[in-house]
Amino acid sequence: MQKHTSIMNPVLLAGCLIIMVSFAVRASFGVFQIPIAEEFNWLRSEFSLAIAIQNLAWGIGQPIFGAIAEKVGDRKAIIIGALLYALGMVMSANGVTPGEHQAYAWLVGFGIAGTGFGVILAIVGRASSDENRSMSLAIATAAGSVGQVFGAPLAEYLMTMMTWQSVFLVFAAAIVSLILVLPLMRAPVMVSKAELEESLGKILIKAFKDPSYTFIFIGFFSCGYQLGFITAHFPAFVTEICGPIIAGGVLHNMGITTTSALGATAISLIGAANIFGTLAAGWAGNRYSKKHLLAGVYLGRTIIAGLFILLPITPLSVVIFSVAMGSLWLATVPLTSGLIAHIYGVRYMGTLYGIVFFSHQLGSFLGVWLGGRLYDMYGDYTAVWWIGVGVGAFSAIVHLPIRERPLAVAA
Secondary structure: OOOEOOOOOHHHHHHHHHHHHHHHHHOOHHHHHHHHHHHHOOOHHHHHHHHHHHHHHHHHHHHHHHHHHHHHOHHHHHHHHHHHHHHHHHHHHOOOOHHHHHHHHHHHHHHHHHHOHHHHHHHHHHOEOHHHHHHHHHHHHHHHHHHHHHHHHHHHHHOOOOOHHHHHHHHHHHHHHHHHHHHHOOOOOOOOHHHHHHHHHHHHHHHHHOHHHHHHHHHHHHHHHHHHHHHHHHHHHHHHHOOOEOOOHHHHHOOOOEHHHHHHHHHHHHHHHHHHHHHHHHHHHOOOOHHHHHHHHHHHHHHHHHHHHHOOOOHHHHHHHHHHHHOOOOOHHHHHHHHHHHHHOOOOHHHHHHHHHHHHHHHHHHHHHHHHHHHHHHOOOHHHHHHHHHHHHHHHHHOOOOOOOOHHHHO
C-alpha cells in the first residue's frame, strides 16, 4: 500500500471524527453518577460497576475488533462497533435496575472497542508514512480529548432540559451517525486469509516471548486505573468535596456556580489540556526515546496526584489539577502505540495494541469499581487516590527495561 506523505489525510480526518464522538459519549458517564443513583436510590457502587464493566468489555473487545479489522476489513469492524455502542445506550436508557445497566454495559464497552483507539489508530498508523506516524497517532489520540472537552459539559447541559434517559438516546443517535464518514476510511488492501493467519500467529508468538512486550502490557495497567477512576468519579468527588455552592471569584464569573458544573468542567479541562499534551508527546516521540518519555509521563502523574491529595482541595486546586493531569492524560497512547509499531511493525498493530490495551482496561475496571466500592465503605475516595499514586510509580519504573529496537534487530 502506498502511504500518505502528508499528515492530514482523509483517513486521519475520518478517524479523528469517529474517536472524537465515541470519546465524547464515553467521557460523560461520570456526570450521570449522582442523578442515576438519586433517582433509583442506589449505592454509588451500583452504577460505578456498570461503568467498570464498560471498561472491562472495552479491553476484552479491543484485540477482538483489531483481529476483525485485520481479517474482514476496518470499516466492517467500525460498523459493528457503532451499532453495539448505540444499542447499549438505548437499552441502558430503559434500564431500571443495577443488573440491567451492568448487563447493557457490555454492549457499550464492546461498542467503544469498535470505534476507539485500537481499530482507528491501527488504520491511521498503516495510512501514515514512517516520518509522520508518531504525529498522526498523536493527532488521532488528541481527537479523543476534543470529545472529552465537550462530552461531559454537553451531558450536564442536556440534563437541564431533558431526563438522563433522553440524553442517552441523543448520544446513541450521534454514535450511529458515525457510519456516514466511513467512505473516507479507505483501508489497506488485505492479503490472503492463509497468509494473514500465518503471519499474525508468528508475530504474536514473537511478541509473547519478548520481555519488552510484557513490560508494555504491565505498564499500561496504571494508565487505565488512573483514567478510569478520574473519568467515572471525579465529577462526583468535586461535587461533594468542594461544598454546595461556588460563591464569587473567577469561576463564578465564568458561569461555574455549582460544584456539579465544576465537576463537569474539570473533565472538560482535562480534555482541553490533553490536546496539547498529546500533540507534544507525538512530537517528542519522533525525536526521543519513547520508553523514557512514558516513564516520565507516569512519574509526572504520580507527583501531580500525590500533591493534589496532600494539599487542601479547593475549586482552584481542582482547576490546576485538571490542567496538569490533562497535559499527561492520553500522552501515553501515541507513545505506547508508537512503541509497539516501532518494535513489532504496523501490519498487525491493531491486534498487538489491542492485547496491551486489555491491560489498560483491567486497570480501568479496577479503578472505577474500587472507586465506588471503597466510597461506600469509607465515605470518601482517599484510599483509591493513593492506590493510583502507587501504581503510577510502578509503571514509571517498569518501562525502563524495555528494549526499544525493532524485533528483528533485537533478535
